[in-house]
Amino acid sequence: MGGVGTPLVTEHAAAVFGARVQTSPYGARRLIADAVDLQLRLPRLWAGVEAGTVRVAHARHVADATRDLSPDEAGWVDAEVVEVADGRLAWSRFEALVEGKVAAAAPELAREREDAAARERCARSSRVNKHAMATFTIKADALTIAGIDAAVAAVADKLTESMPDSVVNDRRVAAAALLLNPAARPDLSVGPVKVRAKVYLHLAPETPIARVEGHGPLTIGRVVELLDATAAKVQVTPVLDPAGMAPVDAYEIPSRLREAVHLIHPADVFPYATNTTRRMDLDHAIPHSQGGATSVDNLGPLTRTHHRIKTHTGWEARHPFPGIVIWRDPYGAHYLIDPTGTRRITPTPTANSTNSGSGGTGSRVDIMVTQLFLDYAA
Secondary structure, three states: OOOOOOOOOOOOHHHHHHHHOOOOHHHHHHHHHHHHHHHHOOHHHHHHHHHOOOOHHHHHHHHHHOOOOOHHHHHHHHHHHHHHOOOOOOHHHHHHHHHHHHHHHOHHHHHHHHHHHHOOOEEEEOOOOEOOEOOEEEEOOHHHHHHHHHHHHHHHHHOOOOOOOOOHHHHHHHHHHHHHOHHHOOOOOOOOOOOOOOOOEEOOOOOOEEEEOOOEEEEHHHHHHHHHHOOOOOOOOOOOOHHHOOOEOOOOOOHHHHHHHHHHOOOOOOOOOOOOOOOOEEEEOOOHHHOOOEOOOOEEEEOHHHHHHHHHOOOEEEOOOOOOEEEEOOOOOEEEEEOOEEEEEOOOOOOOOOOOOOOOOOOHHHHHHHHHHHHHHO
């Protein structure tokens, strides 16, 4: 039931065990497989489960994701993810991390899975249609879909004048209908559309796996195939010291600073947040109206909801150095956000820890952040 290196289990043992623990034979089979994999193939995660420092759901997810790997490959993933299996990362981000580590541990297996997925291309209507509404699904490689999305957006933008009272989604549906079936709306003529799609591809020299923003890990070979197949023109953008990006003397944030902030903070910096897109607000940790700089060491991405929480409900944030954010909630709890996720932290007591204040120089938060910075750096 488990991966390579685990003992055989009799065929119908799961049925008997499942009845005892009130689950189906399928559920019991998965539980047995995860248990033997954790004990025999993922010793670090298992030790964390026993010590209470690793969440069971996180450990079981890794066991399932590594089942097709060799014991050595599974052991490497075990060492890479055990630190963040305590819940500091939001579940979707933990899943993405594990997926990338599994691909890096077994690039040949990752390539086989990519080849199998490439054969699943389709364009079809859904069988589940209700209330006079239906769904049409297109499944293709990431670059093809990016091109389709860009084309729909371009046509929808041209339809703004013809459909001034429509919401964006209505115009996008009309745009898709025009592109797929030009006769659908002959009264809304739109000329040829020249499409430029931007896809962010992150590469590192020490791994055969690349990361496509919004699409997860890909082998380098698959990336080359996609670029060849789509005859894409590639613009390589080197990353040159985003932490040293010069600030600007204005509230507005230029595109170069936005790019640098995204590279330093690839996800929403609110505690345990999940959003990893580029469609977020950039918040001044120290408000610009209070002297906060428009710079990489004072800006962090937040969804609009989290931005409003910080602005109106007493949450405070500080950036001790790029990539690290310290939060204080209205009741005194502190959280540290870094590239590994979120951790609840307890500051070292100071002589001034009982001082009141909400963000100025010498305030309670500044003192705590200074101490936290020193503790973290140590």
